[in-house]
Amino acid sequence: MSRLNLTTQRKTILDLIQSCEDHPTAAEIMERLRTNGHQFAYGTVYNSLRYLTDAGLIRELKLGETACRYDGRTEDHYHIVCKKCGRVDEVLSAPPAEWIREVAAKTNYDVHHSQVVFEGVCNSCKHPNA
Amino acid sequence: MSRLNLTTQRKTILDLIQSCEDHPTAAEIMERLRTNGHQFAYGTVYNSLRYLTDAGLIRELKLGETACRYDGRTEDHYHIVCKKCGRVDEVLSAPPAEWIREVAAKTNYDVHHSQVVFEGVCNSCKHPNA
DNA sequence: ATAGTATTTAGACTTAGTATAAATTTAATT
């Protein structure tokens, strides 16, 4: 991974993801590209998503669904998924460092990173009548 | 999900998973069944895994790999994956309740559950020469 | 014994993603 090589396709895909309010899957990204008048090969989209992820320009989210989702926010954060409607929101509070230290001590691992996915019911689904 | 219906196949699969020290995938479970002289249909294994998971007798782990893994430990716990060798260990410390409360407050969700997967380097991989 | 429900089986199918080889684009060198 030397210097950045943003081809037209990669740039277009990066722009699209950065402009998203949500966290689209690869399939959704392809659909939106088509809507915007772009038609890239299947493999190019996957290739670009990998490239952009490796370059640290986007994040790949594994939320326990069958497909990965992509996120234009690159700062460290987590996610919460609504069981009812499937909506995904950002969680900006990090797990307490004290807890991470405890886990490292107990498991004898060097802990580099943690993926956290909360599950629950979102505000709209809590008040379905409103 | 009324009362428990443990067929021969389901019981065999449950026993196998409970006897595992590790966290096998569906494919690994099929392989081990075959080794033990059982030959169940492909779909039966998946069906049973779902049934046992829904019944709360085993846990389905989504560790960010392409395949789910299964765990005979049903008490609440988390996992840590070694980046180098892929080994998966149990993490028995729960995330601090205070943090969960904070997340619920900030996101406006009712938080029911959290999946946490730590990534790091295990003890053996830290000392490769030993 | 018989009808009705649930489960297993075998195999087709789906989804998400990877691999490959040819064509194209880009960059570097002369």
Added chain:
DNA sequence: AATTAAATTTATACTAAGTCTAAATACTAT
């Protein structure tokens, strides 16, 4: 500006993991 080399895109075949379906089998309750 022409030529070579490297990287990328394209089209398409393929793989992995799991779901779906219809027929066969097993279990349950009269």
